[in-house]
Amino acid sequence: MRPEKKDIDELSGIETTGHSWDGIKELNTPSPRWWLIIFIVSCVWAVGYWFYYPAWPTLTGNGERGGTEGTAGWTQYKQLEEQQAEIVARKAAYQSRFDASDFSTIQNDEELYAFAIAGGKSAFKDNCATCHGTGGAGGPGYPNLNDDDWIWGGTIEDIQQTLQYGIRGNHDETRFNEMPAYADILDAEDIEAVADYVVAKAAGNALPERGAVVFEENCAACHGEDAKGLRELGGPNLADAIWLYADDRNAIVSQIRKPKHGIMPAWEGRLSPSTIRQLTIYVHSLGGGEK
Amino acid sequence: MSDTAAPLKLFAKKERVFPKRVWGTFRKIKWVAMVTLLGIYYLAPFLRWDRGEFAPDQAILIDMPARRAYFFFIEIWPQEVYYLTGILIVAAVSLFLVTSLFGRVWCGYACPQTVWTDLFVWVERIVQGDRAKRMKLHKSKWTFEKIWKMALTHSIWLVIGMLTGGAWVFYFNDAPTLLEQIIHLDVPMSVISWVIALTLSTYIMAGFAREQVCEYMCPYARFQSAMFDKDTLIISYDEDRGEKRGKHKKGESWEGRGHCIDCTACVQVCPVGIDIRDGLQMDCIACGLCIDACDDIMDKIDLPRGLIKYDTTTQLEKRREGIHEKLQIFRTRTFYYFGILAVVGSVILYGLLNRAETELHVLHDRNPLFVQLSDGTVRNGYDIKILNKTHADRHFTLSAAGIDGAKIRMQGAGKIEADDLTVFADSVGHFRLFLSAPKPAAKRHEIVFELRDTSGALVETYDSVFISEKP
Ligand code: SF4
Ligand code: SF4
Numbered sequence: 001m002r003p004e005k006k007d008i009d010e011l012s013g014i015e016t017t018g019h020s021w022d023g024i025k026e027l028n029t030p031s032p033r034w035w036l037i038i039f040i041v042s043c044v045w046a047v048g049y050w051f052y053y054p055a056w057p058t059l060t061g062n063g064e065r066g067g068t069e070g071t072a073g074w075t076q077y078k079q080l081e082e083q084q085a086e087i088v089a090r091k092a093a094y095q096s097r098f099d100a101s102d103f104s105t106i107q108n109d110e111e112l113y114a115f116a117i118a119g120g121k122s123a124f125k126d127n128c129a130t131c132h133g134t135g136g137a138g139g140p141g142y143p144n145l146n147d148d149d150w151i152w153g154g155t156i157e158d159i160q161q162t163l164q165y166g167i168r169g170n171h172d173e174t175r176f177n178e179m180p181a182y183a184d185i186l187d188a189e190d191i192e193a194v195a196d197y198v199v200a201k202a203a204g205n206a207l208p209e210r211g212a213v214v215f216e217e218n219c220a221a222c223h224g225e226d227a228k229g230l231r232e233l234g235g236p237n238l239a240d241a242i243w244l245y246a247d248d249r250n251a252i253v254s255q256i257r258k259p260k261h262g263i264m265p266a267w268e269g270r271l272s273p274s275t276i277r278q279l280t281i282y283v284h285s286l287g288g289g290e291k
Numbered sequence: 292m293s294d295t296a297a298p299l300k301l302f303a304k305k306e307r308v309f310p311k312r313v314w315g316t317f318r319k320i321k322w323v324a325m326v327t328l329l330g331i332y333y334l335a336p337f338l339r340w341d342r343g344e345f346a347p348d349q350a351i352l353i354d355m356p357a358r359r360a361y362f363f364f365i366e367i368w369p370q371e372v373y374y375l376t377g378i379l380i381v382a383a384v385s386l387f388l389v390t391s392l393f394g395r396v397w398c399g400y401a402c403p404q405t406v407w408t409d410l411f412v413w414v415e416r417i418v419q420g421d422r423a424k425r426m427k428l429h430k431s432k433w434t435f436e437k438i439w440k441m442a443l444t445h446s447i448w449l450v451i452g453m454l455t456g457g458a459w460v461f462y463f464n465d466a467p468t469l470l471e472q473i474i475h476l477d478v479p480m481s482v483i484s485w486v487i488a489l490t491l492s493t494y495i496m497a498g499f500a501r502e503q504v505c506e507y508m509c510p511y512a513r514f515q516s517a518m519f520d521k522d523t524l525i526i527s528y529d530e531d532r533g534e535k536r537g538k539h540k541k542g543e544s545w546e547g548r549g550h551c552i553d554c555t556a557c558v559q560v561c562p563v564g565i566d567i568r569d570g571l572q573m574d575c576i577a578c579g580l581c582i583d584a585c586d587d588i589m590d591k592i593d594l595p596r597g598l599i600k601y602d603t604t605t606q607l608e609k610r611r612e613g614i615h616e617k618l619q620i621f622r623t624r625t626f627y628y629f630g631i632l633a634v635v636g637s638v639i640l641y642g643l644l645n646r647a648e649t650e651l652h653v654l655h656d657r658n659p660l661f662v663q664l665s666d667g668t669v670r671n672g673y674d675i676k677i678l679n680k681t682h683a684d685r686h687f688t689l690s691a692a693g694i695d696g697a698k699i700r701m702q703g704a705g706k707i708e709a710d711d712l713t714v715f716a717d718s719v720g721h722f723r724l725f726l727s728a729p730k731p732a733a734k735r736h737e738i739v740f741e742l743r744d745t746s747g748a749l750v751e752t753y754d755s756v757f758i759s760e761k762p
């Protein structure tokens with residue numbers, strides 16, 4: 001039903017649509033003009049936008065990674081590449097300085113040092129944290145890189161060597177030494193005796209005689225006469241407060257009987273030489289780095 | 292709905308307000324306030340304040356890139372933004388206090404919305420003439436005259452808007468440098484976008500929104516009545532004296548009628564377009580222009596001024612009883628506001644006067660919490676931050692107290708020693724520190740880091756912990 005003349009609502013003074021539901025009428029309040037104009041302008045704008053920018057997926061995909069190309073030739077991929085190139089270029093300035101400098105120069109240059117620590121830290125989290133923990137604190141069987149106890153040496157060159165070639169790894173230059181299983185070599189009593197000796201040694205107590213003899217004959221070759229370890233052979237220091245596997249007597253006995261050995265993979269070839277150098281400086285900075 | 296009652300209108304179209312020109316005491320105050328406030332706004336960034344070699348010499352400067360704010364002798368680092376809270380509290384309470392005493396005077400004289408609107412209306416009047424002419428022009432067809440008058444008005448508005456935005460950016464940059472850049476048209480993008488944004492907002496707010504901001508957008512308008520009481524000065528039309536209003540011919544007697552001659556001068560000058568004779572309304576910004584208008588009329592018809600005036604409800608009531616009542620400034624309400632202002636103000640002042648020039652912050656390593664060393668001692672790592680807020684390079688000695696046999700080692704590029712930490716002027720020194728000590732009895736041992744200057748005087752301390760066992 002169309003009303004012949006405008007039906008004005010008494011209360012609001014606004015025209016109604018003329019529709020009536022159970023006596024309730026609807027006011028005719030069209031969208032405001034300004035709103036409509038913006039809407040139309042947006043529609044027109046959108047059409048231009050579709051041509052100017054990549055907008056539509058296509059079946060053949062002649063644009064970059066599928067879709068229309070846009071007359072502006074702009075894509076997010078291109079933008080990303082440009083931005084990345086910018087970052088790489090910015091980084092390159094430090095990178096070339098870093099590559100041309102030796103360790104001691106880097107360690108004395110605030111900028112290069114910060115560059116190395118930042119790079120080393122993220123490489124560490126990506127590659128090393130799995131075994132050594134995100135903070136480098138290790139765990140049973142995985143050396144703590146924060147402390148001052150090093151099995152194969154803690155100078156910057158030692159750390160670089162370990163990182164590069166690994167320990168008991170598959171690189172030709174890897175350092176490789178394993179503790180034999182003494183369950184096959186010594187009798188049970190000797191093993192108990194030498195375990196007592198090691199515990200006493202670490203605690204600084206009086207040393208049992210029989211254990212001393214057994215140690216001297218079997219262990220000193222790798223762990224040193226004084227049990228303080230031999231780094232050339234990767235024999236850990238047994239006379240200090242740090243234990244790689246466990247510090248109670250039972251664990252020591254079982255390590256003597258059937259030793260466990262960790263493997264450190266060689267990172268040469270897997271990480272760039274520069275990353276390995278950054279990692280070296282980072283690990284050295286954790287607190288135990290030796291001069 | 293009954294047929295007899297006039298249909299209730301729920302919607303009213305906004306009427307455009309064309310305030311008429313008026314002259315008088317309050318108009319004068321408004322001009323003075325406008326010139327003073329705009330003067331401060333435009334000139335303040337050019338004030339200089341010598342802060343030495345390493346800090347900017349601008350008296351008022353918000354230095355975003357360096358994260359510093361300067362206000363004359365006050366200098367605020369991002370760590371100290373709580374001063375901003377204090378300043379905002381003071382500003383709010385001052386506004387409450389003033390409102391409870393004098394009503395909405397902030398709105399009438401000092402609010403930027405009012406000041407710029409006033410300026411825009413003035414431009415409008417200069418170009419298009421006073422109220423009647425403006426109304427006529429507004430209703431007329433688009434003649435040549437209307438076009439050039441409108442174009443001129445809007446251009447001037449835009450220029451004022453641009454100057455407003457232009458002044459704003461000086462607070463965030465070194466003003467003389469920026470001015471030179473602007474003259475050479477070599478301006479950073481951020482500056483341009485700020486100027487554009489403020490030009491447009493000034494143009495829209497003062498040119499078009501005007502009194503609607505005060506009525507509908509301003510939150511202060513909504514709650515200011517909570518600060519009013521019977522002793523608050525409000526703009527009021529003296530009904531006792533004015534009614535019954537009506538036209539008056541010269542020489543006619545004033546017997547049996549009120550003094551209001553219903554000339555509507557007070558309505559015509561009102562920038563928010565209300566009739567003050569209807570009583571106090573939320574929209575009234577207490578600008579006093581209606582007072583000027585009515586006083587002028589009263590002078591003309593030889594009646595005493597003050598038919599419309601700043602008045603309090605108490606004064607009105609007392610007057611009916613024939614008593615002259617003075618303005619009550621000290622009431623419970625104002626007493627509280629004064630009190631809050633005094634307390635907050637003293638706290639801020641105390642804070643600023645005793646502001647530490649040096650700060651020490653220590654963050655204990657979380658990963659790992661502690662490290663067992665081979666000789667049986669335990670080592671903890673800390674991140675140290677030393678804030679040097681002075682304008683000179685400084686050297687410090689850092690030590691740890693409260694733990695026996697402790698040794699400190701600094702870690703970082705080059706040779707850094709705990710007894711000679713250099714922190715450059717106006718900057719933050721960031722250091723790595725290792726503290727090793729024989730295992731204390733407690734798993735978690737309280738320690739204190741002490742920062743001393745070269746003379747050995749204790750500058751700052753920081754309470755921290757030494758952890759030696761898994762908790
Ligand atoms: S009523 Fe009077 S005081 Fe209030 S806004 Fe209008 S002119 Fe100003
Ligand atoms: S200006 Fe004074 S006299 Fe004229 S209408 Fe207003 S109150 Fe009445």
